Amino acid sequence: MDISTYEYDVIVIGAGHAGVEAALAAARMGAKTALLTSNLDTIAKMSCNPAIGGVAKGQIVREIDALGGAMGLAIDRTAIQFRLLNRRKGPAMHGPRAQADKLAYHQEVKRICESQENLSLRQETAEELLVEEAGGRTRITGVLVRGGAIYRAPCVVVCAGTFMQGLLHFGDKTMVGGRAGEEAVVGLSRSLRQLGFVVSRFKTGTPPRLNGRTIDYSRLEIQHGDEHPVPFSFMTNEITQPQLPCWITYTNERVHEIIRQNLHRAPMFTGQIQSTGPRYCPSVEIKIVRFPDRPRHQLFLEPEGRNTLEIYVNGLSTSLPRDVQEAMIREITGLEKAEIIRYGYAIEYDYLPPDQLHLSLETKRVEGLFLAGQVNGTTGYEEAAGQGLIAGINAVLKLRGKDPLILRRDQAYIGVMIDDLVTRGVDEPYRMFTSRAEYRLRLRHDNADRRLTPLGRELGLVDDVRWNRFVQKVEAIERLRAVLEATRHGGVPVSRLLTRPEVSWEDIVSIAPSLAEFPREVVEQVVIDIKYAGYLAREEAAIEQQRRLAEKRIPDDIDYFSVPHLRAEAREKFSKIRPRDFAQAGRISGITPADLAVLALYLERRSRPDHSVSATSGELFTQVKEDEVQAGRIVDEQSALGSEISFEDIHRRELPVFDCLDDGHSD
């Protein structure tokens, strides 16, 4: 029998948000890349909310863009409404968010993929991962697709989203599927299990969609986009397309009563759904049970596009049966006559607990196999895209025998996310919050290019056009700084005046009108650098301490069970996570400074021929303690600048149930 076989450097499975960034990055770096996906008409489809960005998520999009990724450009070209969230808070908390035209977004990302050199887009469903055993290690060699063809490559990135063993819940009815109207994939998670991976289940859900023709908009509050929209991409000069409004309405006691009377039919409460969902974006039935005293919950009605009347009901995620959804909708102001055109549902799916990964997103078990996106226990388009980008880059670096790209926690939200996933694992779908980042004053959306574009250029991800634009911006920042130093008012450099909280940029321009010529994005950088110089310096000192710890590398071949005096819990956790340095080791939950000191002592003995020790281990112990205190101090300061939830909450895993942080409309 003839089997069609294709040869590539990198194969990416699944063209969702993770898969497209992975494939584009690999191809941009020059690798011959295949992007295999079950349906070319669903590339980068938004399974749920028609929106990109939000607080912390918006920062990720800008980081992806700074590294040459597609998400920012695609949303700038296709969005129907832009809002910069948290404008009234400090710059660390600003989060760009845009309502997407879902179909246009998909088409734009598909076009970007089709236009990318070195990238072959193929409609194929991957059924099985092919491996070989060599030198006691398992290596990936390719993928078997439905219909029998084989794609061979030394690196494979799996980005299968919610499709692995997906099970949809509509009331007491269940249906196998990866998303409503789409098939689930069975072979891939079976193949991963056979390779020895631990596979677990998570759950998520989505609200009903309505026909806009049947909504009474005159009874709703209107919400407009920003007058001067801030683009996501550093390459976009200006957003010129007209914006559409969103609308606000509320649930009420009658809706709550309908839900309460039907809880015995809600799969979340009958035991039909067994797995954990995201606590910060609960279904409406969970909100009613958890917040019995709340008289109403806000709902945002979001258009799904320019050329459709379909409306997404943000805040009404549910898996209650159809008749209950219809009854609920009829009781909501403005929706009395609204017709549901897609019912809400929940989905349970397979994911792989991410402590099975290296920080490069390569699996520990199978060499050359990378995982990115929802399959790693995350939720959200932006989180998926950020991981995809890193997995694609690292697949190519692996091929070239180079060290992987591991973004540090002080370098990018993407770095925070991957470190959290690998080092701490997940016990619910992981979504990014600003509070997960210790150094969030530095990880702002506005400076993502200054943080990452030079790195992207080194890796071959940033083309000449983007690079020249970046260099010009940096030069303008330097020029403006020099002018501010040289310009004096009352004998004082205006840069010094600007440090005063009551002095604004407009005040400075009234002193020196020629400064008005500097572009907005240049002024923004210089003003933030000057106004927050004290905080930034404090943060820098803490970062420096972490860097010193990160320089203390831990060899990969340690048998932790033979390290004397190490506690049993530390042995188990170190063996499972295999931290690459002392900074990462210190972040593993349950690991104490004493464990680190014992490990340091052991490593030092091991490295000296006479097995003697210096004072380093004791110093390390002290340093870790100081770092903890310092990190706490910074977090305290930053919470004064505002955050959704505290860093401590996150790391104590005491996340409360939120009404719906994911709705992302707050100012």
Ligand SMILES: Cc1cc2nc3c(=O)[nH]c(=O)nc-3n(C[C@H](O)[C@H](O)[C@H](O)COP(=O)(O)OP(=O)(O)OC[C@H]3O[C@@H](n4cnc5c(N)ncnc54)[C@H](O)[C@@H]3O)c2cc1C
């Ligand atoms: C019902 C529902 C509700 C959700 N609600 C929310 C929410 O409220 N908030 C939130 O942030 N996120 C939500 N999400 C999650 C969000 O959609 C995902 O986080 C995001 O889409 C993940 O991106 P991804 O690239 O990892 O996977 P996906 O976007 O799921 O893309 C996976 C792609 O891989 C393809 N594929 C899968 N298996 C194969 C295979 N074997 N061969 C070839 N192609 C394959 C699929 O066809 C698909 O195109 C929801 C998802 C669903 C389904």
